[in-house]
Each structure stands twice: as structure tokens, then as C-alpha cells.
Amino acid sequence: MHEHIDHLIGDGGLSCFRPKGGFGYGVADEPYADVSATQFAILALRAASLAGYPVEKVNAGVWERTAAYLGGLQGAKGGFPYHEGLPWSAGMTAAGLSSLLICREQMALQGTDRPPGMDDRIAKGFSHLGKHFDPGENRTPGRSSYHYCYLYAVERVGMLSGRRELGGKDWYVRGAKWLLEEQKEDGRWVDRICMRPKDVLGTCFALLFLKRATAPVITPSND
Numbered sequence: 001m002h003e004h005i006d007h008l009i010g011d012g013g014l015s016c017f018r019p020k021g022g023f024g025y026g027v028a029d030e031p032y033a034d035v036s037a038t039q040f041a042i043l044a045l046r047a048a049s050l051a052g053y054p055v056e057k058v059n060a061g062v063w064e065r066t067a068a069y070l071g072g073l074q075g076a077k078g079g080f081p082y083h084e085g086l087p088w089s090a091g092m093t094a095a096g097l098s099s100l101l102i103c104r105e106q107m108a109l110q111g112t113d114r115p116p117g118m119d120d121r122i123a124k125g126f127s128h129l130g131k132h133f134d135p136g137e138n139r140t141p142g143r144s145s146y147h148y149c150y151l152y153a154v155e156r157v158g159m160l161s162g163r164r165e166l167g168g169k170d171w172y173v174r175g176a177k178w179l180l181e182e183q184k185e186d187g188r189w190v191d192r193i194c195m196r197p198k199d200v201l202g203t204c205f206a207l208l209f210l211k212r213a214t215a216p217v218i219t220p221s222n223d
Contacts, residue, residue, distance in 0.1 A: 016041060017059060021069030033069060034083040039095040039153065042066060046102045049109070050218075056110055064115060067103040070096050071121050078124030079132075089140035090132045091150030097125035098156035098214075105160075105217040129157065130167025135178040145193040148205035151175050159214040172212065179206050 016023045022033030023041035045062065049055045055062060073096065074080055079088025080096030100122050107114060132139045138150035158164070158171045165171065183189055183206070191202035207213075 021065035035080050035092045035096050039099050042099045042102050063103040063106045078128030087141040091138045093129050094153030094157050101160045133166045135175040148191040148202045151209045152205040155209045156214045160217050162216050
């Protein structure tokens with residue numbers, strides 16, 4: 001496990017963690033970060049931290065710097081884009097919000113004070129996601145895509161925060177109903193607008209949603 005975590009945040013040119021915060025892909029000529037890569041890195045680091053891996057000792061301030069990166073991308077109304085210069089989407093808003101919730105949890109466990117305005121950013125994220133939550137559409141000003149990845153991000157927000165509703169809507173009941181209607185006769189789910197293999201990714205994300213796979217945060221909050 002250690003070598004994989006070192007690849008995410010370690011030294012020696014292997015790190016996917018960018019100097020200004022946020023995570024990208026482990027390719028030397030792709031120095032930018034994005035909210036999608038960041039959400040999965042933060043999930044892995046949370047699992048490692050809760051398992052006892054000394055994440056903070058390997059890269060001090062990783063939670064604070066990630067939170068600052070996400071806060072810098074968040075729009076005035078609370079939405080998140082894939083990366084700077086792109087419009088918000090419901091999926092990236094859920095991804096950014098769930099990552100902020102994890103950062104806040106981990107800072108509390110480390111005894112680190114929250115950055116100023118962090119709770120306000122989280123509240124705006126909830127408001128924006130609730131306003132645009134629709135299990136049948138990854139809402140965005142542009143082209144809707146990565147639908148099942150979006151639903152998995154919604155699952156993380158709901159489970160991490162302990163919220164049953166988003167925008168007055170039961171996110172699990174509505175999402176599960178939509179997924180069961182979309183399932184193929186052979187058991188697959190196919191996300192038609194995402195990277196390949198569309199059926200494998202669609203099925204994995206659908207099952208993660210239906211299982212409610214994310215463990216809730218283990219620190220109290222004001223939400």
C-alpha cells in the first residue's frame with residue numbers, strides 16, 4: 001500500500017499532488033490538477049489515513065492545500081468545474097463537495113483548524129447540488145456526460161454528510177429507482193457518454209451507489 005500512496009503524494013518526482021494543491025495524473029508533461037482526479041486521490045488518502053498510514057508525515061498540509069485548491073475553483077453559487085476555465089456540472093459539484101467534506105474530517109482528526117470560509121464553501125456546495133440534483137441527468141451548462149460517475153459522487157456526499165435529502169429530494173430513493181430502471185437484462189449498466197469500457201465503469205459506479213459504499217465521516221460537523 002505504501003508505494004501507491006507515495007505515488008500520490010510522495011517526493012522524488014512520483015507525486016500526483018500538484019504544488020498549488022489538487023491532484024492530476026502521474027504524467028510529467030501534464031502538470032495541471034482537476035476535480036475528478038482529486039476526488040479519487042482524496043478517497044484513497046482517506047482510506048489510508050483511517051487505516052493508520054501517516055499521510056500528514058509524508059506530505060504535511062495535504063488536506064489544507066487540497067481544500068484551498070478546491071475553494072479556488074468553486075463558483076460564486078457553489079458549483080465546481082472539472083478544472084479552471086470550464087463550466088460547473090452537477091457531477092463535479094458533488095465531487096468537489098465530497099472532497100471538501102473529507103478534507104474537513106481529516107483536518108479535525110489531525111487537530112488542524114479549518115481554513116477560513118471552508119464551512120461556507122461546503123454550505124454553498126450543498127445548496128447548489130440540491131438545486132440541480134436530478135438522478136436522470138448530470139446537469140451542466142454544456143453536454144451531460146459521465147452519468148454514473150456523477151451518481152457515485154452524489155452517494156459520497158449523502159453518506160459522508162449523513163444527509164437523506166439533497167434539495168428536499170431523497171437522493172438514494174430517486175437514484176436507486178432510476179438505476180433499477182436502467183439496468184440491462186444481463187445485469188449490466190452502460191454509461192453511454194464516458195470513457196471505455198462503458199459497461200464496466202457504469203456497472204461499478206451503479207453498484208457503489210446502490211450499496212451506499214462510502215463510510216460516513218467520523219467527526220462532528222455543523223451541517
